[in-house]
Amino acid sequence: MTEEDLIKKENNKGREYHQVTQESSQKINGTFNNAGGLRVDKEGFSAISEHPFHVFIEKMDEPALILSKEGKILYANRIFFSFLGYSQEEVIGHSILKFVQEDYKTYLLTLLHNQEKTKSEFCFIAKNQKELTFTLSIFKGVWDSSESCCVLMSDITKFKRSQLHTGVSETIGDWIWEIDKAGNFTFSNQAVYKLLDYEIEELLGKNIFYYFFVDDRDVMEKQLKENVVQKKGWTQKTMRFRHRNGSERWFDTNASELLNAEHELLGFRGVSRDITEIRNLEKIKNEFISMVSHELRTPLTSILGALTLVMQRNLTPEEKNELLSAAQRNSNHLSNIINDIMDVEKFQLGQIKFDFKKVNLRDVVLESIESSDVIRRKFDVKITMEDDFSAAEVKGDSLRLIQVMINLLSNAIKFSPPKSIVKVAIVDEGMIVRVSVTDRGPGIMEEFRPKIFEKFAQADSSSKRAYQGTGLGLSICKSIIEGHGGSIHYKTKMGEGTTFFFELPKFIEN
Amino acid sequence: MNKKLKKILFVDDDPDAHLIVKISLQELSDIELYTALSGEEAIKIALNTHPDLILLDVMMPDLDGIVTLQAIKLLPSLAKTPVVFLTARVQKNEIAEYFKCGILDVITKPFNPITLPETINQIWEKYQKSTSTL
Numbered sequence: 001m002t003e004e005d006l007i008k009k010e011n012n013k014g015r016e017y018h019q020v021t022q023e024s025s026q027k028i029n030g031t032f033n034n035a036g037g038l039r040v041d042k043e044g045f046s047a048i049s050e051h052p053f054h055v056f057i058e059k060m061d062e063p064a065l066i067l068s069k070e071g072k073i074l075y076a077n078r079i080f081f082s083f084l085g086y087s088q089e090e091v092i093g094h095s096i097l098k099f100v101q102e103d104y105k106t107y108l109l110t111l112l113h114n115q116e117k118t119k120s121e122f123c124f125i126a127k128n129q130k131e132l133t134f135t136l137s138i139f140k141g142v143w144d145s146s147e148s149c150c151v152l153m154s155d156i157t158k159f160k161r162s163q164l165h166t167g168v169s170e171t172i173g174d175w176i177w178e179i180d181k182a183g184n185f186t187f188s189n190q191a192v193y194k195l196l197d198y199e200i201e202e203l204l205g206k207n208i209f210y211y212f213f214v215d216d217r218d219v220m221e222k223q224l225k226e227n228v229v230q231k232k233g234w235t236q237k238t239m240r241f242r243h244r245n246g247s248e249r250w251f252d253t254n255a256s257e258l259l260n261a262e263h264e265l266l267g268f269r270g271v272s273r274d275i276t277e278i279r280n281l282e283k284i285k286n287e288f289i290s291m292v293s294h295e296l297r298t299p300l301t302s303i304l305g306a307l308t309l310v311m312q313r314n315l316t317p318e319e320k321n322e323l324l325s326a327a328q329r330n331s332n333h334l335s336n337i338i339n340d341i342m343d344v345e346k347f348q349l350g351q352i353k354f355d356f357k358k359v360n361l362r363d364v365v366l367e368s369i370e371s372s373d374v375i376r377r378k379f380d381v382k383i384t385m386e387d388d389f390s391a392a393e394v395k396g397d398s399l400r401l402i403q404v405m406i407n408l409l410s411n412a413i414k415f416s417p418p419k420s421i422v423k424v425a426i427v428d429e430g431m432i433v434r435v436s437v438t439d440r441g442p443g444i445m446e447e448f449r450p451k452i453f454e455k456f457a458q459a460d461s462s463s464k465r466a467y468q469g470t471g472l473g474l475s476i477c478k479s480i481i482e483g484h485g486g487s488i489h490y491k492t493k494m495g496e497g498t499t500f501f502f503e504l505p506k507f508i509e510n
Numbered sequence: 511m512n513k514k515l516k517k518i519l520f521v522d523d524d525p526d527a528h529l530i531v532k533i534s535l536q537e538l539s540d541i542e543l544y545t546a547l548s549g550e551e552a553i554k555i556a557l558n559t560h561p562d563l564i565l566l567d568v569m570m571p572d573l574d575g576i577v578t579l580q581a582i583k584l585l586p587s588l589a590k591t592p593v594v595f596l597t598a599r600v601q602k603n604e605i606a607e608y609f610k611c612g613i614l615d616v617i618t619k620p621f622n623p624i625t626l627p628e629t630i631n632q633i634w635e636k637y638q639k640s641t642s643t644l
Binding site: 286289290293294296297298300301302303304305306308309312313315319322323326329330378 | 524525526527529530533534569597598599600601603604619620621622623624
């Protein structure tokens with residue numbers, strides 16, 4: 001169909017006809033006679049005499065009907081049969097309502113009854129049950145000396161579908177696409193640009209497999225072949241697509257089959273919802289559960305094991321003492337883990353209250369080193385302290401500052417090679433006091449650095465990770481130091497080690 | 511004729527777990543218990559002692575349980591030694607991964623030290639039955 005009105009005039013015995021396109025408001029008025037009557041040609045279609053009107057209507061490239069006042073089909077051109085797939089016997093003499101979708105019947109009857117000059121959209125049902133949308137231009141006339149009407153039909157099915165695509169599909173964030181049965185894209189909405197960074201134009205004509213990762217192609221090809229054989233779409237299939245930048249994006253995909261009038265498969269139409277973020281969150285959640293589960297179960301194993309053996313076995317006093325010590329050590333460790341988890345929640349809700357007093361950071365550091373002795377011995381490292389012996393007094397909550405120091409020392413010890421030294425330094429910087437903890441560990445990987453103070457941050461959450469812990473410590477340290485009006489930082493070099501340091505304002509009387 | 515369980519190698523980076531298992535397995539008579547604090551140490555001890563069964567922790571520094579298991583499977587003299595994971599990491603997907611790697615069984619932490627000897631005996635008997643039918 002062209003966008004311009006196509007006006008055709010046929011003058012015959014003073015009668016005038018106008019063919020009207022869907023965009024035009026031109027109407028046809030007049031009368032028409034069945035001068036030659038119906039006949040059947042060799043193709044079995046309804047044909048008509050060489051009367052100019054009949055020639056005109058038969059030569060049209062859109063369906064056309066002549067109806068009685070009651071809606072009975074008196075004549076249909078060849079195009080009508082080829083569009084809707086019915087035979088002449090199934091059409092001629094039958095009511096037009098037989099071919100119109102239920103919702104449109106009443107309205108069409110009204111129009112026919114009133115013999116209004118009108119143009120409206122109607123949905124027809126083809127023989128293969130496919131819905132086709134037409135604009136009907138109806139105008140009254142005379143056929144075989146009886147009042148009747150001529151219906152010129154203009155197929156707008158594709159237009160309606162493209163309206164659906166470009167209208168509805170562009171308003172939603174999901175990726176809507178169509179592929180042919182070989183997997184080549186025939187349609188995509190704009191969402192593909194946002195989700196995968198591909199332009200629609202570059203996508204169209206390319207095969208869907210091109211956008212899968214190489215590892216997935218064989219499986220996906222096999223699955224698509226099965227869908228093609230079965231002429232069936234799919235539901236809730238998780239598919240991994242390749243973003244232009246090479247990263248993987250995961251989509252929940254539903255697709256339905258596209259069939260033509262002969263029930264042959266044309267391809268598939270799909271809706272793909274990006275679930276990458278959901279998958280990532282799920283992964284983080286699982287890793288966290290696994291990590292917390294391990295961190296809680298490990299000390300619990302020693303506590304329960306030790307106490308059960310003490311209560312239910314005949315043991316020597318030495319064995320009992322050893323087991324009870326193990327139970328106590330692990331109870332403290334478990335208590336610290338639970339406190340960390342609770343603290344994170346409290347900091348987040350702003351429920352932590354500090355008990356500020358004049359605190360000597362030297363005392364804080366010494367007490368922290370003493371408290372870290374068990375883990376220090378376990379990892380076989382030494383701790384040294386460099387002190388400029390200046391007044392290292394700050395306004396602070398000593399218990400919370402000890403918590404910070406124990407966390408920093410614990411990290412440094414865990415990351416240090418055996419027999420190495422962890423250095424603690426207190427430095428007077430004028431208005432502030434700086435405390436640093438330096439290890440000779442592997443250093444912090446570059447990709448992990450931006451999130452080092454985030455909750456549950458761990459460079460490696462797999463079972464291969466060398467260093468245990470909840471990943472909450474540094475987040476808590478940051479919250480405590482910032483709650484004291486200070487700041488916490490780090491310097492790191494791969495293969496050489498890391499220094500964490502915090503700075504607090506010096507205590508000022510009054 | 512079933513082979514008797516005589517030598518067990520227990521591998522865990524937590525010294526307190528060594529203490530619990532050592533006292534727990536005193537119930538098993540005529541058992542020689544060897545212990546290692548890391549995967550690397552475990553391989554060295556296993557090569558020297560040829561244990562009948564290895565109890566292996568998963569979460570360990572440097573060589574974790576899975577890598578240690580893979581290394582054991584590559585050593586001809588140890589490849590057939592049955593390995594049981596004793597671990598706190600027991601999510602469904604994790605357990606599936608362990609069995610894919612070729613472990614005999616999994617004992618979940620925390621375990622009951624009173625019933626641990628019996629559990630190990632049952633696993634050993636099951637293993638003996640499965641190997642005798644091959």
